[in-house]
Amino acid sequence: MSEGDAQGRLVRPFALTGGRTRPSRADFTLITTVTAVDPPPERAPRGQPEHARILRLCARPVAVAELAALLDLPVSVVVILLSDLLEAGRITARAPHPVSRTVADLDLLKKVREGLGRL
Amino acid sequence: MAGSETAAGAAPDVVKILVAGGFGVGKTTLVGSVSEIAPLRTEEPLTLAGLDVDDLAGIEEKRSTTVALDFGRITVGDDLVLYLFGTPGQQRFWFMWNDLAIGALGAVVLLDVRRPQSSFAAIDFFERRGIPFVVAANGFHGEHPYPPEEIREALALPDEVRVLLCDARERTSSRDVLIALVDQLIAAAAE
Ligand SMILES: Nc1nc2c(ncn2[C@@H]2O[C@H](COP(=O)(O)OP(=O)(O)OP(=O)(O)O)[C@@H](O)[C@H]2O)c(=O)[nH]1
Ligand SMILES: [Mg+2]
Numbered sequence: 001m002s003e004g005d006a007q008g009r010l011v012r013p014f015a016l017t018g019g020r021t022r023p024s025r026a027d028f029t030l031i032t033t034v035t036a037v038d039p040p041p042e043r044a045p046r047g048q049p050e051h052a053r054i055l056r057l058c059a060r061p062v063a064v065a066e067l068a069a070l071l072d073l074p075v076s077v078v079v080i081l082l083s084d085l086l087e088a089g090r091i092t093a094r095a096p097h098p099v100s101r102t103v104a105d106l107d108l109l110k111k112v113r114e115g116l117g118r119l
Numbered sequence: 120m121a122g123s124e125t126a127a128g129a130a131p132d133v134v135k136i137l138v139a140g141g142f143g144v145g146k147t148t149l150v151g152s153v154s155e156i157a158p159l160r161t162e163e164p165l166t167l168a169g170l171d172v173d174d175l176a177g178i179e180e181k182r183s184t185t186v187a188l189d190f191g192r193i194t195v196g197d198d199l200v201l202y203l204f205g206t207p208g209q210q211r212f213w214f215m216w217n218d219l220a221i222g223a224l225g226a227v228v229l230l231d232v233r234r235p236q237s238s239f240a241a242i243d244f245f246e247r248r249g250i251p252f253v254v255a256a257n258g259f260h261g262e263h264p265y266p267p268e269e270i271r272e273a274l275a276l277p278d279e280v281r282v283l284l285c286d287a288r289e290r291t292s293s294r295d296v297l298i299a300l301v302d303q304l305i306a307a308a309a310e
Contacts, residue, residue: 029221029222030135030188030190030202030204030219031133031134031135031202031222032133033130033131033133035129035130060129061129061130061131063133063192063200063202065159065161065188065190065202065204066159066190066192068161069159069160069161069190070159074161074162074163075161075163076163092130094130094132094133096132096133096134096135096222097132097133097134097222098222099134099222099223099224101249101250104304104307104308105308106305106308106309108132108134108199109224109301109304109305109308110305111195111196111199112134112195112196112199112201112224112301113298113301113302113305114195114196115193115194115195115196115199115201116193116195116201116294116297116298116301117298118195119153119193119290119291119294
C-alpha cells in the first residue's frame with residue numbers, strides 16, 4: 001500500500017464528518033441496533049451520500065458494528081453519522097440489553113441457552 | 120433519550136460475548152465457525168487520550184494505529200441476537216477491552232496449550248474485573264495433550280471457571296464452548 005493511501009484513509013473519515021471528531025450523542029455502542037424510520041419524517045434534511053447509504057442498510061434493524069463493517073468505515077465515524085440521523089429523526093436506536101454483574105438476568109440467560117441449544 | 124425506546128420496529132434485544140486469548144489462538148476461527156454471517160471486521164483508530172503512560176509503552180512512536188475487531192452474529196431467538204467479538208490478539212492493546220467488556224454477558228478465553236502464557240493477560244483481565252469466563256483449549260491439529268483438570272491446575276483457576284477442550288474450526292465444538300459459558304452463568308445466577 002502506498003503512503004498516499006494511508007493518508008487518504010486518515011483524511012477521508014475526518015472530511016466525512018465535517019471536521020467533528022467526537023460523536024454528538026453517546027447513544028451508540030457496538031451492539032446498539034439502529035433502524036431507519038419509515039416513512040421518513042417530513043422535511044427531513046438532505047444528508048450526505050453516506051447518510052443515504054446508512055439509511056438503506058438499516059431499512060431492517062442492524063447493529064452499529066455491522067454497519068461499520070458493511071460501510072468499511074471506523075465505528076467512531078459511523079457513530080457520528082448515526083448521531084446526525086438520530087437528531088434528524090431518520091433512525092431509531094435500541095440500546096443493548098443491560099447487563100448487571102450483581103443481579104443476573106436468569107430469564108435472559110435461559111433464552112440464550114435455549115437458542116444455542118438449537119444450533 | 121428520544122429514539123432509544125420508541126418505534127424501534129422489529130429491533131431485537133441484543134447481547135454479546137467476548138472471545139479473547141493470545142495472538143493466533145483461534146479467536147477469529149471460533150467466531151467464524153459458529154456465526155451465522157461470515158465474520159465481519161471493523162477497524163477502530165485507537166484514541167490514545169486518557170490512557171496511562173504505561174498503557175502507551177511500545178506504541179508511543181506511532182502517530183496512529185488501529186485496532187481490528189472481528190465479530191459474528193447468532194440469532195438465538197425471535198427477538199434476541201447474540202454478538203461474538205474477537206478481541207485484538209496483540210497484548211499491547213489490552214486496554215481496548217475495557218470498552219468492549221462493558222455490557223458483555225461473559226467471555227471465552229481461548230488457550231493454545233503449546234504456549235499458554237499468551238492467554239494469561241486475558242485471564243488476568245477478566246479475573247480482575249469480575250467478568251465471568253470459561254477457558255477453552257483449542258487443540259491444534261485436533262490434539263489435546265492435557266486434560267481439562269490439568270489445565271485448570273496449571274492456570275490456578277477457581278472451581279467455578281469451566282475448562283474445556285475444543286476445536287475452534289468445528290461449529291458444534293464452538294457452540295459447546297458458548298453453551299458451557301452460559302451454563303456457568305446460569306449456575307452462578309441460581310446460587
Ligand atoms: N490446525 C488448526 N488450526 C487452527 C485451529 N484454530 C485456528 N487455526 C489456524 O490458526 C491460525 C490462527 O487462527 P485465528 O483464528 O486467526 O487466530 P486469532 O486468535 O483470531 O488470531 P489473532 O486475531 O491474530 O490474534 C489460522 O491460520 C487458523 O486457520 C485449530 O483448531 N486447528
Ligand atoms: Mg483474529
